[in-house]
Amino acid sequence: MDEFLRWYFSRRPVLASTLGAEGYDHTLGDFSAAAFAEREREEARWLARLEAGETGDPIDRDLVISQLRGAVALAEWPDWRRDPAVYLSAVFTALFTPFQHRLRPEPELVAAAISRLAEVPGVLAACRANLDPELAAPLIVRRGLGQARTGRAFLTETVPGMVGDPDLRARLAEAAEPAAAAFDELVAFLDGFRCGGTWRMGERLYSRLLRERELLGYGAAELHEKGRAAWDELDGRMREVAVRVSGSPDWRAAMETLMDDHPGTLEGMRAEYEAETRRAREFVRERDLVTFPEGEECLVLPSAVYSRPVVAVAHYLAPPPLSSSRTGVFFVPYTPDHFTPEQVRQRLRTNSRAQMPSIAVHEAYPGHHWHLATLAANPHPVRKVFRTPYFTEGWGLYVEKLLHEQGYFGTPATELAHLDFRIFRAARIVVDTALHCGDMTTEEAETFMATKASLSPGTAQGEVSRYCAWPTQAPSYLTGAIEIERIRASYTGSLKSFHDRIAGSGGLPTGLAERALNGGGTPAG
Template sequence: MPGDVPIAPLTSGAWMGDFPLYPLSLPQGGNIMKPRWILVLFSLMVMMGIGGCSPLGFFSSSPSRAFESFLDDYFNGAFALRPSSTEPLAWLSATADSLRAVSASRAMRELTAIDTSQLSMDERIDWLQMEAMLKREVRDRSLNIPLRIPGQYLTLGTIYGQVARRRPPTPEEWKNIRKAIDDARAAMETGRRQLHEPPPLWVRLTVNTAARYEEFLGEPLVTRIKTAAPDSLRPGLLKSTEETRRALVRFRTYLSDTLKPGKDDSWGVGEEYYDWLLKEVHFLPYNSAQLIEEGWRRHNETKKLLKDLAQRIDPEKSWKEVIEEMKSRHPEPGGITEAYRVQSDRARRLLVDLDLVAIPEPETLTFVPTPPALRETYAWAGYGGITIQDKVPTGRFFVTDIVPEMSPDQVEEKLRAQNRGWITVIALHEGYPGHHLQNLYAMKSSRKVRSRFGSTYYGEGWGLYAESWMARSGFYQTTDDSLAWLHMRLWRTARVIIDPSIHTGRMTYEQAVRFFVEEVGLERSAAEAEVNRYTTWPTQAPSYIIGWLEIEKLKEELRQALGEQFSEKQFVETLLGVGSLPLELLKRAVRYQYGYQLGKVVANE
């Protein structure tokens, strides 16, 4: 989900707060400037503002106005500092990383000066989410991201979607593509200067990604330029593309042959930081040990359900044998993307036909190949967010399909992973009523914080809630559908065990991969892609099961309170409408919305 991004992304985009320093200025005219003591006081406040405390907050007539002013300043870049360098992609520099932490500290000082006791419930919730985001921005400085993450210096992901889609880029978009291709060379040079003993796993992943980008900048992009780019831009685009392709070869060779790697498990963040994230950022009542314990409990429960279903399907076989047979029922080569599209369309029709939830209009969902930078970590599919095309919100559904360089064995393994049962469940999880619907509702939000930042525990918790909801609504039509649903839940419960274990030293990378293969029944390549992703995104993997369980608890609480008045349609629309929040804040926001229906106003918690 957008908003709750990996701590260690394999590729990176522009940091949201990287804007010029917003100039503070004195108001012109007006009686407020006439008394000398007010002039002196205001001058002092301006000086304080330069240190991170805006005078606007002091002159606000209420904490609500002060908070609104703070948010305007923050999202307009008033607190952001950036390097004086004019080099392309200067935000990738180690200096920029330090300045981001300083900027967040300045913003935190002003945020904490606001009297939260006088804020409304929604404002208080937004304040808490903002505080958590800023605390993480400050704390993450200790991770030394510019030195340790080679993948962030591969910046071509921004152009992949523009070039790969059916509609050709406009002339203006081609100019932006040319700039991105040029900037990519500068980014790789920055990486060569800054990288210092990164984790070997991340080096290998980046080498593989660079090779895929080399391929993309070869025949696929060259053909697209020759057939779709304006004549006046074509020579420059072709020249820049070839120069960047060669730069990718050099960067890949540098990573493989020259750069000294760090320790094998140096991607782990450690127990103290992991527990801090759970408590301070995600607002969860768990530490890593408790999370692992909860994971085992849910894992064993789910395995029993899976065994029971497998026995009903074929009493003579184990659940693993039944799963292996399910994997043999898959699309033919070249048919994976279409299979996802068919199931997504069927899910949308069910939502409309049964009036399960309102779908904001207009909208559409497109199916595109998973970008090269994500293929190492997205074994099946993923949601790529919404862009506006021809004034229509357009979701991007990434599909990890077969690619030409795969061997026959790799093709067979990919087809078995992308079996029809799993495709049915993933299609609704990523599309309707999963992440695509979630994002459509998020676009409607007027809450500045919630529309810009998010929580993976809400995002992925909703995805699993959608799977369960659609099961109750009759979406799963075959035994493969139901089997895949439980098999995928077993996979998600394993995540709750594995993620905290690998980051706190309780489990090695290889042990985690074997756990997925032997305990869950994943294909080896899929298991590796899973664990690769967890190394880059601590605390995200448990969010599916934990988020789903908390949403189900909230629904049951409201069902008990409302009795026959309870409507699941109202519940899901309320949940989607309050925005992307950490679970504890989400529960407060939903309870507050329901407070009037229950005949009471929910007090600030």
């Protein structure tokens, strides 16, 4: 595993440094077509080697095998030929995250950033060279274009603005100018790029990823039906709760009314989320539901400028698990600067006061922040590196239900909002599988999300764009939560020990998480 991780990090230095590995923070890596092709060949060789061996921890081995099987499957769906985000996200992450985490003195951070800035023109040139007009889809390219347009301000204003020392700040801003010019060039390129590919993955590859990477025992068609069944069951429950909220079983109308009670500004939204995060932590501590990692802290901050065009919901940045830090960031979903007052109002409505308790629980306590701060203490390095959203996002939704059971959502309004988030995740299963299996258009998907969950039309559009760009991720929330609930039902220990053990074992595919909870078991064939 150590040898594998050294190879893995050498091919992904941005990820390595984000995880807290030392020695990778001065480079972005090789984004040439030759490098991507060679990495695909190496992944196939590593998979064959690990499948042939039986040494080491069997869960570690099966975790890496599942990730490699997913990578080998995706070689026929090369994102580096399809999606500008492969290149943009690497640049944004490499330059933003170190200053957010601050694991090293500021002069060292600036020196590393300047070294990486020098490589940005080459990375963006590789993006222009590698995008294939026959594979890239217009929707995905437009999504990348929106993100690329934030590049100049991000490099010349946002990143230098995170530096305290005036001289270092000036040096960084000066070094950013050639990289910013490269972003200008990429924006012009993407704006004129004509392509005719599809974002639809297709049922065969989608199902293969579910079975081989996520280790689920079923494919896209069955997952789709599970989503529809879950939606129907939740719809019935929400009708009952809606009567207590508004006197009518129309839960959509009840949620529309509840969403009118929201903070008045984006900063007001952030401040209220910060207060709700503190309340969630205290509730979990009082109920003794988990063991808190020593030194953990969750900051509540505005979302990064570069992420605002493509991420319309709250999200979380974990502490680097290969470091000693236990500080994570709950990012509140600010809007891009160009949004109209009505678009800002719609964003505030989808972060209403009835919804905030569920979101704070999911993102912070005992959701992502608690889980990933706990995971960072796991003694198995590969479990700190590889985690699947089918556990991590499943965990976030599982703990929402847990805190409902514990009485955290103490009013009919917050209970209805809690159920609304769950039915939203059921709708995601339905839409994501239907989109990628060719059973739904983007317009139909947007309508579904706006009418089967309480999303504004603008938020629904952003959600569907995300599903098109990130197949199989959207179903992970409810699918993983149901699996974790199933595992808990057969566990004979205390609730706290269940949480500490299964979440502390990593962010494993749920079948491996169940084996880890029960002492390891035998490796999969």
